[in-house]
Amino acid sequence: MACQFADLLSQLQTLWIKNRVHGDVRLANIIFNQDEDGKGTTGQLVDFDFCGQANQDCYPSGYKTELADTVRHDGALPEEPLAIAHDLFSFASVLSFFTPSKSNRAGRWTSLHRSIKQFSIQEPQDQGAVLAEIPGWLKKFKSKKYGKLSVVDAKKEALKNLIDRANLQTASPSRL
Secondary structure (H helix, E strand, C coil), X not given: CHHHHHHHHHHHHHHHHCCEECCCCCHHHEXXXXXXXXXXXXXXXXXXXXXXXXXXXXXXXXXXXXXXXXXXXXXXXXXXXXXXXXXXHHHHHHHCCEEXXXXXXXXXXXXXXXXXXHHHHCCCCCHHHHHHHHHHHHXXXXXXXXXXXXXXXXXXXXXXXXXXXXXXXXXXXCCC
């Protein structure tokens, strides 16, 4: 499961290299799919409505700062500039929903999650600092040391509510 997070981080890296920010990294905007050979799964970011130029474009006026499926960076506020550190912070927040199913691996996962979150809190001023850290993080996600991941017990209810809301939205007829 950790490899899916390498996929997501690589997608964010592609944006950040172009000095772009997703602006809405959260569980609702991530799709986990079975890969082409059927042996694993991949992660895919979706919903690029808030995507824009880092430190130039701003979050929309109706931008929600409190959501069940992520924790936003303190600087990610309506009508404030988008920042790469905000995406990174939200990515770390998504990681907090998961834990290795083998308890002896949980410490490593928590350490990785915390190191990414701490780095984002420092708000590096240029994307070069973030991009320099990514290869090390990708290597850790791609390693086999985390094993299979599962949803953290404390977060299961929030995730269930999110899935229920998504099911309701897809079951409701669209209004055109």
